Amino acid sequence: MDWDAHLDHLLAQVYPRELATPPTASNVAAAASGHSHSHSTTTRPPTKPFVTLTWAQSIDGKISGHNGHQVVLSGKQSMLLSHKLRRLHDSILVGVGTVVNDNPSLTARLPDLLPLESQPTPIVLDPTLRTPASAKLLENARTGRGKVPIICITSHDQDAAVERSALAEANERGEVEIVQVPAEAGSTRISLPDLLDPSMDPRLSRALGRSLMVEGGASVLSSFLSATVPAPSATPTDERVPLVDLVIVTVAPTLIGREGVAIPWLAADSIPRLEPIRTEVVGNDTVFFCRPVWHSTALSV
Ligand SMILES: NC(=O)C1=CN([C@@H]2O[C@H](COP(=O)(O)OP(=O)(O)OC[C@H]3O[C@@H](n4cnc5c(N)ncnc54)[C@H](OP(=O)(O)O)[C@@H]3O)[C@@H](O)[C@H]2O)C=CC1
Numbered sequence: 466m467d468w469d470a471h472l473d474h475l476l477a478q479v480y481p482r483e484l485a486t487p488p489t490a491s492n493v494a495a496a497a498s499g500h501s502h503s504h505s506t507t508t509r510p511p512t513k514p515f516v517t518l519t520w521a522q523s524i525d526g527k528i529s530g531h532n533g534h535q536v537v538l539s540g541k542q543s544m545l546l547s548h549k550l551r552r553l554h555d556s557i558l559v560g561v562g563t564v565v566n567d568n569p570s571l572t573a574r575l576p577d578l579l580p581l582e583s584q585p586t587p588i589v590l591d592p593t594l595r596t597p598a599s600a601k602l603l604e605n606a607r608t609g610r611g612k613v614p615i616i617c618i619t620s621h622d623q624d625a626a627v628e629r630s631a632l633a634e635a636n637e638r639g640e641v642e643i644v645q646v647p648a649e650a651g652s653t654r655i656s657l658p659d660l661l662d663p664s665m666d667p668r669l670s671r672a673l674g675r676s677l678m679v680e681g682g683a684s685v686l687s688s689f690l691s692a693t694v695p696a697p698s699a700t701p702t703d704e705r706v707p708l709v710d711l712v713i714v715t716v717a718p719t720l721i722g723r724e725g726v727a728i729p730w731l732a733a734d735s736i737p738r739l740e741p742i743r744t745e746v747v748g749n750d751t752v753f754f755c756r757p758v759w760h761s762t763a764l765s766v
């Protein structure tokens with residue numbers, strides 16, 4: 466089986482046509498300025514990026530091991546799919562919990578590191594700026610292996626805190642931008658509808674580009690799944706629109722056990738229904754492609 470060609474074909478079928486080709490400098494810039502990247506001469510209001518939520522889990526629903534210990538769940542072929550997804554998206558987001566726990570690179574590698582123009586821009590939800598100095602993301606930014614600037618999202622005015630954080634030097638060198646986004650009411654957690662609002666901050670909207678891949682971890686996946694944006698006026702008033710456009714879950718034929726970390730699932734009325742688009746056996750793993758839908762009948766069984 467030619468997995469390279471097979472997975473490219475699969476992604477071309479699952480993604481909207483205009484997103485199925487990897488980003489180039491010109492279509493990212495066009496998206497950030499509100500222009501269609503199909504070279505249309507008309508201007509349309511900028512929209513939120515297309516959001517893909519993706520993770521790998523064991524058969525017993527765990528995304529990492531005991532105490533959050535990082536586990537390689539994806540087999541060779543589904544890992545190739547993950548790296549093709551990284552290449553396809555303009556930006557990639559994780560929570561600071563994943564940065565601290567896994568120290569990920571978040572680069573696209575097929576298997577070698579792709580050139581910078583094929584790398585997604587890293588975005589970290591880091592309300593109190595606790596990204597450590599040892600983060601590979603910072604090293605990648607410094608050494609030209611990853612896109613710059615990395616965007617760190619904080620929920621409060623952090624001018625003073627930046628100076629004290631491990632991000633200070635990278636921020637001064639322009640390798641990291643600190644962008645403030647409102648928190649959810651009564652919490653320090655970033656409000657996700659505000660995060661994706663194209664009018665929030667031009668630096669953020671430029672970094673997000675046309676498409677955002679959300680990789681984790683547990684709390685961030687849960688927050689994104691439950692987040693909604695106001696329905697456009699054309700849709701029925703009782704309908705909530707999910708923030709996430711596509712969910713891609715790799716299930717590996719492995720058991721982790723009850724000590725492993727699962728996505729903290731919310732109450733049934735706080736999660737969308739998943740409409741299957743495609744289910745694909747990729748090597749030994751099964752990959753589910755689903756579209757979240759969220760309306761008044763979502764909970765009927
Ligand atoms: N198998 C897989 O595919 C993957 C597995 N993982 C695993 O996930 C685990 C890490 O998950 P977890 O510890 O939950 O950390 P996360 O990566 O989900 O980060 C959570 C932190 O992000 C910040 N945050 C800001 N806004 C929000 C928001 N709206 N919703 C949620 N969080 C927000 C908070 O930081 P603060 O506390 O500073 O306020 C919060 O504690 C690790 O074990 C890792 O191995 C991670 C990625 C993929």
Ligand SMILES: Nc1nc(O)c(N)c(N[C@@H]2O[C@H](COP(=O)(O)O)[C@@H](O)[C@H]2O)n1
Pocket residue numbers: 520521535536537538539543544547559563567568569570571572680681
């Ligand atoms: N696709 C996939 N399969 C797994 O089995 C995984 N454990 C993950 N984890 C995610 O990848 C990050 C590590 O990325 P780098 O290789 O360092 O670039 C990790 O933090 C998780 O987000 N993904």
